[in-house]
Amino acid sequence: MEVATTVVVAPAPAADDKALQQKLFELKMNPSAAPAPAPAKKASAKPAAKKKLAGGSGGYVLEDVPHLTDYLPNLQSFPNPLQNHPAYSVVKQYFVNADDTVAKKIVVHKSSARGTHFRRAGPRQRVYFQPDEVSAAIVTCGGLCPGLNTVVREIVCGLHDMYGVTSVVGIEGGYKGFYARNTVELTPRSVNDIHKRGGTVLGTSRGGQDTAKIVDSIQDRGINQVYIIGGDGTQKGAATIHEEIQRRGLKCAVVGVPKTIDNDIAVIDKSFGFDTAVEEAQRAINAAHVEAESAENGVGVVKLMGRNSGFIAMYATLASRDVDCCLIPESPFYLDGKGGLSSSSPRSGSATTATW
Numbered sequence: 048m049e050v051a052t053t054v055v056v057a058p059a060p061a062a063d064d065k066a067l068q069q070k071l072f073e074l075k076m077n078p079s080a081a082p083a084p085a086p087a088k089k090a091s092a093k094p095a096a097k098k099k100l101a102g103g104s105g106g107y108v109l110e111d112v113p114h115l116t117d118y119l120p121n122l123q124s125f126p127n128p129l130q131n132h133p134a135y136s137v138v139k140q141y142f143v144n145a146d147d148t149v150a151k152k153i154v155v156h157k158s159s160a161r162g163t164h165f166r167r168a169g170p171r172q173r174v175y176f177q178p179d180e181v182s183a184a185i186v187t188c189g190g191l192c193p194g195l196n197t198v199v200r201e202i203v204c205g206l207h208d209m210y211g212v213t214s215v216v217g218i219e220g221g222y223k224g225f226y227a228r229n230t231v232e233l234t235p236r237s238v239n240d241i242h243k244r245g246g247t248v249l250g251t252s253r254g255g256q257d258t259a260k261i262v263d264s265i266q267d268r269g270i271n272q273v274y275i276i277g278g279d280g281t282q283k284g285a286a287t288i289h290e291e292i293q294r295r296g297l298k299c300a301v302v303g304v305p306k307t308i309d310n311d312i313a314v315i316d317k318s319f320g321f322d323t324a325v326e327e328a329q330r331a332i333n334a335a336h337v338e339a340e341s342a343e344n345g346v347g348v349v350k351l352m353g354r355n356s357g358f359i360a361m362y363a364t365l366a367s368r369d370v371d372c373c374l375i376p377e378s379p380f381y382l383d384g385k386g387g388l389s390s391s392s393p394r395s396g397s398a399t400t401a402t403w
């Protein structure tokens with residue numbers, strides 16, 4: 048009897064991260080089942096940045112993002128230029144109410160507290176920069192992810208076409224590029240085709256950088272909006288840069304754009320690059336399936352990205368229909384004995400999907 052088995056497996060997590068990943072998975076799959084917030088971690092090398100929290104009625108908690116007006120309370124605001132834009136001004140309720148928030152848990156019990164909320168992103172009725180006042184910079188840091196160039200392109204074109212901003216530069220080679228390299232001018236024309244290329248046209252890097260030198264460069268170049276695209280390490284760096292900017296009292300907005308191919312951020316719809324990863328996985332799965340079917344008792348094993356997170360493996364499995372078993376780090380499995388992986392054989396010639 049020929050048995051064709053295609054197994055998709057996400058790499059095993061490091062033991063320390065398992066609890067965190069379990070929490071992320073629960074939040075993503077079933078927000079109502081999310082456990083109560085864990086007590087704050089004890090001593091770490093550097094104290095975590097202080098959270099900006101606000102309370103409301105019925106146990107409502109707003110876990111807010113920092114804002115320029117936190118330390119520049121008298122900052123002048125202006126009507127959003129979008130309100131006169133021919134493409135947007137006709138759309139009713141285009142602007143996000145400044146007080147709109149998004150609940151961390153979607154499903155709650157009628158008697159439970161309203162819980163943690165996050166400020167909703169989107170264009171505001173009033174903004175804190177005039178278009179000709181803006182001098183923006185974009186930087187990409189950390190590892191590569193599909194869509195980095197698309198994000199760079201959309202920031203440049205969005206600033207230009209929607210907000211009338213003409214001064215945008217790229218920082219080359221990641222954080223260090225702020226003080227080690229010259230900037231490159233970014234215009235809608237220069238970024239027009241970059242989304243068709245892989246990687247990041249700005250270059251990237253990992254490793255130590257000097258926050259004071261970065262902020263010196265921001266200050267010297269007169270940059271007042273910084274768009275920082277990168278993973279968790281990059282965002283920690285962005286928080287540090289913001290802290291230094293705030294300490295110096297500069298009118299400079301720091302925008303963190305989260306990058307994770309693994310889609311392991313609970314409160315956003317989807318992270319950029321995830322769809323491409325799932326799509327690309329199909330090719331590997333197809334190839335493994337063909338191989339497995341061609342051999343007697345053939346087994347095809349596909350190892351996908353996601354050291355601590357099984358979303359790519361799980362979505363690729365759901366899309367493929369040729370996968371018999373999907374192993375993800377959030378769900379423990381074992382090989383031998385009753386219920387063990389080795390005891391589950393797929394029906395011959397059929398595609399049986401088992402998720403472990």
Ligand SMILES: Nc1ncnc2c1ncn2[C@@H]1O[C@H](COP(=O)(O)OP(=O)(O)OP(=O)(O)O)[C@@H](O)[C@H]1O
Nearest residue numbers: 188189190222253254255277278279280281283284
């Ligand atoms: N805790 C931190 N504080 C300040 N800067 C940091 C911190 N962690 C990392 N960085 C800086 O952020 C940049 C990118 O970090 P890192 O190499 O960890 O990638 P990442 O953003 O986590 O992306 P990836 O998901 O691809 O690993 C590096 O320049 C690094 O020095």
Ligand SMILES: O=P(O)(O)OC[C@H]1O[C@](O)(CO)[C@@H](O)[C@@H]1O
Nearest residue numbers: 190307308309352353354355356
């Ligand atoms: O091998 P490392 O350095 O742990 O990184 C692997 C991680 O990086 C990624 O490839 C991109 O975030 C993940 O899919 C994977 O979990």
